[in-house]
Amino acid sequence: MKVIPELKRNGFKGEFHNIQPFDLFCELLKNNQAETLIKTEQQSLLNYFVYHSFKNIASYWNSIRIATRNRYIVEDAGIWCDYIDLLRYFGKDTNSPKYICPADLKDEHDRLVRKKTERMERERIERQKHKALENEQRFQALKGKFFGIAFTDGTIQVRVLESVLEFLEEGTAMHHCVYSNEYYLKPNSLILSATIDGKRIETIEVSLKTLKVLQSRDVCNKNTEYHDRIIELVSKNKCLIRKRMAA
Numbered sequence: 001m002k003v004i005p006e007l008k009r010n011g012f013k014g015e016f017h018n019i020q021p022f023d024l025f026c027e028l029l030k031n032n033q034a035e036t037l038i039k040t041e042q043q044s045l046l047n048y049f050v051y052h053s054f055k056n057i058a059s060y061w062n063s064i065r066i067a068t069r070n071r072y073i074v075e076d077a078g079i080w081c082d083y084i085d086l087l088r089y090f091g092k093d094t095n096s097p098k099y100i101c102p103a104d105l106k107d108e109h110d111r112l113v114r115k116k117t118e119r120m121e122r123e124r125i126e127r128q129k130h131k132a133l134e135n136e137q138r139f140q141a142l143k144g145k146f147f148g149i150a151f152t153d154g155t156i157q158v159r160v161l162e163s164v165l166e167f168l169e170e171g172t173a174m175h176h177c178v179y180s181n182e183y184y185l186k187p188n189s190l191i192l193s194a195t196i197d198g199k200r201i202e203t204i205e206v207s208l209k210t211l212k213v214l215q216s217r218d219v220c221n222k223n224t225e226y227h228d229r230i231i232e233l234v235s236k237n238k239c240l241i242r243k244r245m246a247a
Helices: 005-009 021-030 032-039 043-051 058-069 077-089 105-146 164-174 227-236 238-246
Strands: 150-152 157-160 189-196 199-207 213-217
Touching (some): 005 021, 021 032, 021 043, 032 043, 058 077, 105 164, 105 238, 164 199, 189 227, 213 227, 227 238
Antiparallel strands (some): 150 157, 189 199, 199 213
16 A cells, blocks of 8 residues: 555554545545544544544544543543533533543443433423422412312322422322323313322322313323222212312
């Protein structure tokens, strides 16, 4: 194989590092950053930016230089760049070797992914709580007359949900759409929660037109072993709902 002197000058030593020769040669001849990466043996980063556009390398370049200066070789450029983005998200110093040269890249990356997911979930819940408070007055006007309805068969306790925040908590705990689909604003539905010793068992929707149970769902919309018993219990006590409607 014969190559022009400029390629040898710019760091090519016969290895293509899983890059198409034409692509590698073009970058080495026109891009000083590609030349730096191949000369400092940052092959994973070279491969990554050849195929993810060197236009995106600017935001990582200072971190790359510091990592190289500290003789830190990036073995998985995709995970490392994602890790740098996570460091920025959490306000960490992306010019500090302490952060950008982790001993176990995957472990640190996965830890920050979990941390970000937890933060985003908290922020989502806070937004939902804010929305719940905005809808509370409408909910109170629609369903306030039913508040306080509760009954039991000695084992199962059933009660009406009495605030939009309770709908949020029920939907979050049971992993169903009783909150996200705004059941609290449906004029012809009444939502109750069935529990045993304080543990949620099923969420029940009763029609305010027919007083029949439209659905009763456990976690992820499944049915529990108590399903038929819950429906029977609600049916036996629908007179309590009827009285509130009449009042």
